[in-house]
Amino acid sequence: MPPLPSAHDPASPEAQARAAHTATLVARLRDDLRAARDDRSAKALARHREQGKLTAVERLDRLLDPGTPFLEVGALAAQGLYEGGVHKAGTFAGIGVIAGRECVVSSNDAMVKGGTIYPMGVKKALRMQAIAMENRLPFVSLVDSGGAYLPLQSEVFPDIDDGGRIFYNQALMSKLGIPQVTAVMGLCTAGAAYIPAMSDEVVQVRGTGAIFLGGPPLVKAATGEEVSAAELGGTEVHAVCSGVTDHVARDDAEAIRIVREIVGRLPAPARGWIDRVASEPPLHDPAELDGIVPESLAQALDPRELIARLVDGSDFLEFKALYGPTLVCGTARVHGYQVGILANHGVLFSECAQKATQFIQLCEKRRTPLLFLQNVPGFIIGRDYERAGITKHGHQMVNAVATATVPKLTVIVGGSFGAGNYAMCGRAYGPRFLWVWPNAKIGVMGAEQAAGVLISVANGQRERLGMGPMSVEEEEMIRVPVVENQAREGSAWYSTANLWDDGIIEPARTRDVLGLCLAACDRAPDPGFASAFGTFRM
Ligand code: COA
Numbered sequence: 282m283p284p285l286p287s288a289h290d291p292a293s294p295e296a297q298a299r300a301a302h303t304a305t306l307v308a309r310l311r312d313d314l315r316a317a318r319d320d321r322s323a324k325a326l327a328r329h330r331e332q333g334k335l336t337a338v339e340r341l342d343r344l345l346d347p348g349t350p351f352l353e354v355g356a357l358a359a360q361g362l363y364e365g366g367v368h369k370a371g372t373f374a375g376i377g378v379i380a381g382r383e384c385v386v387s388s389n390d391a392m393v394k395g396g397t398i399y400p401m402g403v404k405k406a407l408r409m410q411a412i413a414m415e416n417r418l419p420f421v422s423l424v425d426s427g428g429a430y431l432p433l434q435s436e437v438f439p440d441i442d443d444g445g446r447i448f449y450n451q452a453l454m455s456k457l458g459i460p461q462v463t464a465v466m467g468l469c470t471a472g473a474a475y476i477p478a479m480s481d482e483v484v485q486v487r488g489t490g491a492i493f494l495g496g497p498p499l500v501k502a503a504t505g506e507e508v509s510a511a512e513l514g515g516t517e518v519h520a521v522c523s524g525v526t527d528h529v530a531r532d533d534a535e536a537i538r539i540v541r542e543i544v545g546r547l548p549a550p551a552r553g554w555i556d557r558v559a560s561e562p563p564l565h566d567p568a569e570l571d572g573i574v575p576e577s578l579a580q581a582l583d584p585r586e587l588i589a590r591l592v593d594g595s596d597f598l599e600f601k602a603l604y605g606p607t608l609v610c611g612t613a614r615v616h617g618y619q620v621g622i623l624a625n626h627g628v629l630f631s632e633c634a635q636k637a638t639q640f641i642q643l644c645e646k647r648r649t650p651l652l653f654l655q656n657v658p659g660f661i662i663g664r665d666y667e668r669a670g671i672t673k674h675g676h677q678m679v680n681a682v683a684t685a686t687v688p689k690l691t692v693i694v695g696g697s698f699g700a701g702n703y704a705m706c707g708r709a710y711g712p713r714f715l716w717v718w719p720n721a722k723i724g725v726m727g728a729e730q731a732a733g734v735l736i737s738v739a740n741g742q743r744e745r746l747g748m749g750p751m752s753v754e755e756e757e758m759i760r761v762p763v764v765e766n767q768a769r770e771g772s773a774w775y776s777t778a779n780l781w782d783d784g785i786i787e788p789a790r791t792r793d794v795l796g797l798c799l800a801a802c803d804r805a806p807d808p809g810f811a812s813a814f815g816t817f818r819m
Contacts, residue, residue, distance in 0.1 A: 284564045284595040285585055291572050299580075300572035306719035307571070307787050313774075314356055317368045325392035332489050334467060335533040337373050337390040340423050343537045344386065349378035351386075352797045353784065355408065359401040360778045363433075368393055370401040370780075371426075374409045376801055379421060380545030383801060385413040388423040391467050396426035398472065400436040403444050404780050410450040415713050417805040419460040419547060421540060424476050425467030427496075444472045451479035462543050464536045465490035465526070468510065471499075478525060484539045485526040487516045492525055553803035555650060555688075560617040563792070564595035570788035574720055578696045578727075584609050584624030584654055587694060591615060591792045597622070600640050605632030610640040612649065616796030618803070620690075624654035628661045629701055631671050634678040635819030637704070641681040642816045648807060650688040650799065653706040656695030659726065660704070677819070678704045686810060688713045688802035692791060693721040693773075693782070708781055714798040716791070717782045721773040728767035732760040 290296060318338060329336055335343070345351055358370035373388045387409050389396035398406070413420045429437050429444065437444050454461060463480040469492045477483040477492055485492070493514035500506050500513065511517070519526035528543075530536035567590045575582050589595040592613035599611035607627035613620060621644035623637055644651055660675050682689070682704060691705065691712040702723065706712045717723075725731070736759050740750045751759075769775060773785050786794050 282596055282598055285589040285597050287565050287586060287589050287595075288583075289565075289569060289573055289586055291569055296572035299574060299576055302576040303571040303574045303720070303788065310719050310785055310787065313360065317357055317360065320366075320368065321390075321392040329392060332467075333532060334391070334425070334489055336392060337388045337423070337425075340466065340533060340537060341373055341377070341386065341388055343534060344379060344388075344421070344423070344540065345377040346379065346381065350793075350797060352376040352794065352801075354412065355405045355777075355780055356784050357774070357777045358405050358780050359399060360774065362401060362778055363399060366393070367399055367401070370399060370405045371396060372402060372405055374405060376412070376418065376797065380541050382419065382544055382547060382550070383804060384419045384421045384544060385409050386421050386423075389426045389467070389473075391425040391427075394427075394430060396467065396473075397428060397430040398426060398437055398444065399430045400433055401778075401780060402430075403437050403447065404442070406447050407442060407450065408780060408783075410447065410454065412713075412801070413459055414450070414454060414457065415805060416801045417457070417459060417551070418801065419462065419544060420454065421544065422461070422463040422476055422480070423466055423537075423540075424463055424469045424473055426470065426473040427468060428471035428473045447472070448475040448479050451476070455479070455481065460544075460547050462540055464530075464540050465492055466533050466536060467491075468496065469493075469514075470496045474514075482528070482543055483519075483526050484528040484530055484536045484543075485516050485519060486530050486533060486536045489533075490530075490536075491515050492519055550804050551806050554648070554807045555799065555803045556619040556648070557617045557803075558614065560614075560796070561593045563590050563592060565589045567591065567792050568789045570791070574718065574788055575695065576720075578658075578722060582626075582656060582695060584626050584656065584694075587654060588613065588622060588624060591795070592620075592622075593617065600643075601636045605630055605634075605636040608633035608637055610636060612644075615652070615792060615799060618796070618799040619649050620652045620799070621649045622652045622654065623705065625657040625695075625701070625705065628658050629675070629678075629704060630661050631666070631669055631674040634660075634671075634674040634704065638674075638677040638681045639816065639819040641678075641685050645681075645685050645687055645810060645812075646816060648687060648810065650690065650802060651682075651685060651706070652795065653689065653691040653712070655691060655693045655697045655702070655705040655707075657698060657701030657705050658696055659699030659701040675700060675704060679710075682706050682710050686808040688799070690795060690798050690802075691715040692786075692795070693717040693723065693776075694788075695721065696727075697721065697723045699726055713802050715782045716784055716786045716794060717773045717776055718788050718791075719773050719785050721776065721785075722771045723773075723776050723781070724767055724771040728764040728771070729760075731767060732763040735759050735763060 353375035
């Protein structure tokens with residue numbers, strides 16, 4: 282195929298305005314990422330140094346192979362939540378390379394409230410376990426945690442997706458044969474004690490590492506017994522008496538060296554199955570994406586301009602180009618991996634949903650991973666469309682997306698509204714990874730539409746009471762808070778703080794992030810294809 286053409290002119294005033302807007306968002310993102318990584322109190326740092334501990338960042342730097350990429354997940358989780366300053370929801374986490382092997386890595390940051398687990402910390406831990414389970418990656422934990430963040434204990438404790446689920450998952454991961462290696466580098470108190478206890482192999486640092494179900498303050502309160510952390514759960518207890526610990530290290534550096542030795546001796550991962558050839562760069566420069574990302578959702582965005590800058594050689598075989606043109610489907614390669622791409626170019630009509638359903642069936646049979654580029658205002662609505670079956674056709678697409686067994690990746694590159702979020706593989710549809718661009722907007726519907734619905738409902742109530750419609754001022758009293766709220770809650774930053782996604786990424790880095798995700802997907806065996814039917818032409 283000839284490479285995708287591009288109508289983009291980087292020197293045009295429109296492209297320059299878009300590039301300046303994207304640059305502002307990217308600068309904010311970089312600032313926030315730096316703060317989330319580095320802003321810690323002098324008191325907390327001094328406490329670490331006094332105990333001879335490395336910081337969470339220093340531990341990660343030593344754990345990962347030098348010069349290898351680290352795909353951080355949830356880098357801005359919990360930003361702006363709680364009392365503020367709960368950076369990364371208390372844990373550095375991502376996919377990194379240890380002794381040549383891709384692993385899920387999780388490292389508590391004891392400089393954030395003693396490494397205690399906030400509700401968002403539980404959510405992040407469960408997300409990292411899901412990544413390990415779906416992609417069959419070994420899980421390495423560096424634990425240094427005071428257990429549950431007690432003021433919010435009711436939100437981290439008893440429900441199906443609360444703290445207990447972490448240890449439940451550890452048992453499942455063990456059954457699935459996913460190696461779990463844990464280094465105890467500070468306190469592992471209460472729930473956190475189960476992380477080493479449920480792991481395959483445990484390294485404990487002499488002096489600072491301790492494991493106990495109830496820490497010294499709790500033991501004193503419960504029984505009156507006065508006992509030090511070392512006497513209660515140090516290496517003398519767990520390496521010599523209880524047998525919880527398998528390896529003793531004299532300090533953090535040695536513990537990390539032992540973890541790397543253990544990972545280096547794990548059995549080799551399964552061979553990849555996703556169709557792959559040598560990678561080649563796109564013909565069109567990914568850096569140009571900054572000048573293509575619109576300043577607002579009202580501006581047009583042809584997804585082929587994105588695809589041309591994401592895929593190898595800008596080579597794209599479009600499927601049913603003339604049918605349902607507001608959804609672009611086709612096959613391409615990203616870093617050599619074959620993918621089937623679905624990208625919005627406007628509202629989803631019945632034809633789009635049917636085209637998507639047929640295309641997903643083809644990808645499923647051919648074992649081609651799916652990449653969704655979401656920029657979707659939703660499905661078309663109205664009397665004629667309902668009569669023509671938009672709900673039924675939407676169901677076909679949603680059904681195909683939900684039940685496809687090939688790996689699915691989603692990037693929200695613009696708007697993500699209504700059932701469009703679902704049909705384009707939003708978080709609830711099980712994409713292996715979901716990333717957002719800094720310009721992304723997410724919501725049930727647009728702010729003005731939501732305000733319009735509420736105003737119309739209120740006017741309906743007034744009519745039933747024999748009152749006239751609201752004045753412009755009364756309508757504004759409804760409209761303004763809805764619009765303000767949605768501006769905040771619909772932003773990429775709110776999404777990422779709440780872990781609705783795996784992180785905000787720079788448009789120009791998207792291709793490389795997708796390459797790392799596909800490499801991770803390729804670590805799990807092919808889940809296989811099972812259908813009683815052939816492909817239905819739509
Ligand atoms: N819940 C809420 N906050 C906690 C906490 C908990 N379980 N444990 C510690 N914190 C807070 C402290 O109040 C302190 O907050 P501040 O920085 O605003 O003053 C911060 O975490 C650091 O604690 P500190 O004791 O100063 O640091 P440390 O490095 O000496 O010790 C711990 C950290 C976690 C080892 C220690 O605080 C501890 O043992 N906590 C109790 C653990 C426990 O029994 N948990 C039971 C959970 S079920």
